[in-house]
Amino acid sequence: GAVVSQHPSRVICKSGTSVKIECRSLDFQATTMFWYRQFPKQSLMLMATSNEGSKATYEQGVEKDKFLINHASLTLSTLTVTSAHPEDSSFYICSARAGGGALSYEQFFGPGTRLTVL
Amino acid sequence: SQKIEQNSEALNIQEGKTATLTCNYTNYSPAYLQWYRQDPGRGPVFLLLIRENEKEKRKERLKVTFDTTLKQSLFHITASQPADSATYLCALGTGANNLFFGTGTRLTVIP
Numbered sequence: 001g002a003v004v005s006q007h008p009s010r011v012i013c014k015s016g017t018s019v020k021i022e023c024r025s026l027d028f029q030a031t032t033m034f035w036y037r038q039f040p041k042q043s044l045m046l047m048a049t050s051n052e053g054s055k056a057t058y059e060q061g062v063e064k065d066k067f068l069i070n071h072a073s074l075t076l077s078t079l080t081v082t083s084a085h086p087e088d089s090s091f092y093i094c095s096a097r098a099g100g101g102a103l104s105y106e107q108f109f110g111p112g113t114r115l116t117v118l
Numbered sequence: 119s120q121k122i123e124q125n126s127e128a129l130n131i132q133e134g135k136t137a138t139l140t141c142n143y144t145n146y147s148p149a150y151l152q153w154y155r156q157d158p159g160r161g162p163v164f165l166l167l168i169r170e171n172e173k174e175k176r177k178e179r180l181k182v183t184f185d186t187t188l189k190q191s192l193f194h195i196t197a198s199q200p201a202d203s204a205t206y207l208c209a210l211g212t213g214a215n216n217l218f219f220g221t222g223t224r225l226t227v228i229p
Contacts, residue, residue, distance in 0.1 A: 004161075006161075032215060034215070034217075041127075041221070042221060043122075043207070043219040043220060043221045043222065044162070044207070044219040045219075046216075046217065046218075049215050091159075093161045093162070095161075097215075106152070106164055106167060107164070107217060108164065109154075109161035109162045109163065109164075110161050111160055111161045112159065112160060112161045114159070
């Protein structure tokens with residue numbers, strides 16, 4: 001159980017275009033989903049946190065107009081990179097948390113999406 | 119400034135030995151700490167969680183310790199196998215949503 005999928009796994013796009021990445025929790029309802037970015041040989045950096053039906057909370061330095069997050073249902077969150085540029089090329093990983101309460105700290109991660117902007 | 123440091127970028131050990139990975143942190147007050155495994159080009163996979171009031175946690179060949187005085191966690195893999203080769207990440211949790219990751223240690227188990 002607790003499987004999170006991401007689509008696509010790999011995307012190459014031209015500079016200036018927009019790219020949408022989907023994150024789905026397959027066998028549980030995710031009240032909270034997280035989006036991370038990971039550059040080569042670096043740690044995962046949290047970009048934003050989203051709760052179903054409400055606006056995402058962005059970390060400092062992350063442009064909310066550039067990285068649009070929609071958490072439309074308890075099993076789906078999308079990240080849209082708008083007007084992508086080569087510096088946006090990275091590994092984007094989502095994670096999902098099942099519920100509230102003190103025992104629900106575990107996050108389940110998706111397999112990641114490799115974005116390359118030419 | 120806040121820092122999470124994992125002892126070394128890479129660690130090589132012989133098959134059958136115990137691998138010990140270190141995670142040190144400064145200027146955090148974590149409520150819990152997690153260890154993840156990440157394979158190249160894949161997302162992290164959760165291994166163990168230990169809370170601030172727990173000293174040690176075990177799961178099969180894995181053992182985690184958490185010393186909030188030393189601000190350190192140790193992650194042990196006993197009877198290591200080549201299949202254990204991966205990057206291991208520690209992550210500090212300061213609340214339900216806040217998870218801060220270290221840069222990871224790449225473990226290679228040599229047959």
